[in-house]
Each structure stands twice: as C-alpha cells, then as structure tokens.
Amino acid sequence: MKRRIPILFLLPAAAVLFLIAAYPVGFGLWAGLHQWNWALGQAESWSFIGLDNYAQVFANKAFWNSIKVTITFTAIAVTLQLILGLGIAILLHNNMRASWFFRSAVVFPLMVSDIVAAVIFSTILDPNLGILNYALSVVGLPGPNWIGNPNLVIITLSLVDTWWQTGNIILILLAGMTSIPQDRIDMASIDGASGWRMFFHITLPALKPFILVALVFRTIDALRVFALAWAITKGGPLRATEVSQLYIFKQGIGGAYNMGYASAAATVFAIFVGLVAGIYLLAMRRAPA
Amino acid sequence: MRIKRRTLGQIASFTTLALISAVFLAPVIWIALTALKTQREALALPPVWSFTPQWHNFIEAWQSNDFAKSFLITTSVSIFSVALTLALSIPLGYVLARYRRGWLSAFEVAIMVVRMLPEILFMLPLYVIYQKTALFDTQIGIILAFQIFNIPYCAWLTRQFISEVPPELDEAALLDGASLWQVLWFVIVPTIRPGIVAAAVLSFIAVWTNLLLPLALTYSETPMVATTIANFKGYGSFNWPVMAAAAIISLLPQFIFFLFAQKYIVKGLTLGAVKG
8 A cells, every 4th residue: 555655754854954964065066166265265256166176186195195094093993893892792792690780881981972082092191191101111011102103193093992982893793692593502502512613603603794784883983083083183193193084174164274175075085985885785785684 | 620611711701801891991980080189190100099089170170161151052952952853853764664665765875875974074065054144153053963963863763663663553543533643643652762762862972972063063152062172172281180070071961871771872872783
C-alpha cells in the first residue's frame, strides 16, 4: 500500500537543512570561483576567476602539507585505537563482573570536550613544567619535547586522540562481542579451541563487520581533527601539525581572510573526505555481514 | 591445576584492566588536583601531593574571562538547540522509517553525507552569511548552526528505533480515527523513549563540546564555554589552577549525564555498529 507522505513531517527539517547546510555549501562553491580576498579590501566586491583558486590550491605546498599531516595523524591515531580498543574490549568481555567500573573508566574520556583535552595535555606534556617528563626522569628516561619537536609532535597529538577516543571503539566492539552467539563459542571449546585459536577463528571473524564500522567512524572523525591541533600546537612547530581543517580555517576566517581561496580548499578537502567515506562504505557492503 | 591456571589468568587480566583504567583516568584526576592547588604548587616539580585545597580557584574561574556568562549561554543554547533538533528530526525519522520512495532514500543518504563532511565547509560561507544577516554572534545563529550535524544524527537514530515498532500499531490507531500527528505523539514517541533520550543526550553533549562552530560564528556577545576555555589557555601569563578549575566546571554537564544516563549514551554511540 502506497500512502501519501505527510509532507509536514518532512518539510520543516528539510527547510532548515536547506537554509543552513545546502545553501551555504552552494554559496561556498560559488565563492570558490572568485577572487575574494578580504585582506586586500575585496570584502564588498569579488571578481570571477573560474578555476584559478583550485589551481592555486593544488599548486600550494602548505595545502599538500596539511593533507599529509592529516593523513599521518589519522593513520597513527586510528591504528593505535583499533589495536588498543580490541585488546581492552576482549579483556572487558572476559571480566564481565568487574567490567562496569573499568568500562566507565576507559569510556569517560569520550565525555571530555576536545578543548578540555587540549588544556589537560598542554599542562601534562609541557617540556619543563609537565608531570609526564618529570615522571620519565624519575625512572631515568629522557623526556622528549612532546610539543616542540616537529618530528614527534604529530605522534603526540595522535596519542592524545587515542586517550580521548579509544572508548568509542571499545563500545562498538563490546556490542559486537555480545552479539556473537554463545553456542558458537561452546561448540568451538568442545572442539578443543582455546586462547589464541578461539580468538583468530571465532572472535575475530565474527567481529569483522564491527571492526569495519569502528574504522569508518573513527577515520572520518580523525580526518576532521581541528581542536587538538588548534589548541595544543596552533599548527606548529613549522606547520608540523597544521591539519587540513586548521589550514583552511587560517586561510579563511581564522586570520588571512582569503575567502575565495579558502572556499576552494574547503571544497577540495570535503571531496577528499567524501571519497574516503565512499571507499569505506563500499568495502562495508562487500564484507559479509 | 586447571582451576589454578584459570584464576592466575583472571588475576593477570584484572590487573591489566586496573592499570589501563588508571592510565585513562589519570589525566582528568591530575587536572582536578591542579585545580585545587596554588599556582606555585601547580608548577612545582616534584609534584606537591599534600596541600590545602584552594576552592577559591573555582570562584575565580567562574568570575573571569566571561566564563559565567558563557556557561549560562551555553546552557541556554544547548537546551533550545536540542529541543529544535528533536522537534524537527523525530517527524523526519518517522517518514524515513515508514515510507519507501526513491527520492526519500536519496534524501536520507544526502543527510548522512552532510554529517560526515568537515565543519569548515559550512563555517566559511555561514560566517559570511551570518555577518550579512545579523545572525553572527547571536544565540539563534549558533542554535541553527548546530542543526547541520544534529538533525541528521537524530533523524537517523530515531529512524532506527521507529523501524523496530510494528507498523500495525500505527494502523490500529489510524483506524480508531487518530491523526498522524497523534500517532506520532501518543504511539511512537512513548514507545521509542530510550532512543529519544539517547538522541537528546548526545546532541546536548555535541553542543556543549564543539569548538569550531562557536569559534567561527560567535564572539563576545554570545561566548560559548568551549571558546572561553580556549581563552583561559590563550592569555600570556596563564594561571594553571584557574584554567584547570574552569575545565573541571565545564565538564560538569557531561559528568552528570555520564553518571545518570550512561546506558543511553552507550546505546546512541553503538547503534550505528549494530544496525550497520
């Protein structure tokens, strides 16, 4: 039976989303085709230059650097979170009785906003006054300059992100584990499977779709990292943590006000994120659920 | 022998979990301790473990940098924003769950894509539009901006929950002469209450914690907590204990939700994995 769609259920949300999301994106696309640099006094007037902004984006080393930094951050952070999350989820699943407290402890950082995470870790990681390097020196280890060393700082941010977001993966994998039918586990243990063999032949294959979902969620989120880099390092030192959203923010409303160029860069980056999301979604469809 | 090995294993995994939990909690505990110290104690290395708690740091944090104002504004913005999100996305979720059309699926995919896109794509043009329409630095402006990400999320979440309600329930109420609005309000909403609570709590937290939206669209008239915390950090001679106290105060809403609504938070965060 095909009933008429109650258009009043749909219209208000669609109208708001059109005004606040679709129309601005359209305006941004249009702005990206114009020379429109407020710092040069062009706030009130722009001139159409076709795809010139896009050519500039693709030719700009700082833009490519931001893409590289973003991918590095995402790869390190998501890999760490997946390995750690899987390990912790298995431990929690095998210790059901004690797990309420432990689960709350590892999930709690999810409740912390990224700016507060930045505040916390700026104090802890401070090379001279921070507690972490002091603790390392007590056990005789040299404390690296977590925030000032351009080769290390992206790893530092990935570690902070791991502290902050691993709980997300743990929750998804725990939900996955409780959905593995108990009789499959019983059957396998009757057959003499235990420990690692059980893990590789029963748990991991059954968890595969959940791992994929966690991977998608976290990757898309990590690619959009902004506050950690903005608040802990301001993108430095030497652009070592200038992730894409931060680079575009700085080029646009965060200081340079080169609005046409920033709009083009935002479009390119959004397409990049969209492509990554699309590839993942295709991979998920192919994976047997 | 077997039993013994098993208990040993349990002790080992229990200890590991305890250590991991300590590592995850330590940063927050450390910042809470910092909030109770004097500036001299906070900077001291080796760290000072016995000190007189400086509760006035919290009062100082509350009174500086517009923090009190931003706390009240963020509270108001998050309440109105969540109310608007729910009012708009529950009916939308109902349509998405109950009707099959090609264009409707396309619309559903489109709003999910919106949710995945980087915020800056929306913030650059919205900044310009808001400057021109006087929505810049207003509560209405920032409330509307949060709808970009919260409507798709809540519509999708409620859609999943409504799909589990048997359509016969709707049919029965409609046969009894109820209007579709009445069905939604008296049949659907009470049935999917856990889903609505999850949607509300998670959108509330999203408003409370997002940095880029208020950074782009607000200034001194409508300061939000995330940006005032950033200001505490930004000032040259910043005061660690007061900054830490402000950070702790800003965590209160999430902390309360975490204590009393953890079940719903977990549900909201994991539904995507279970439903695919």
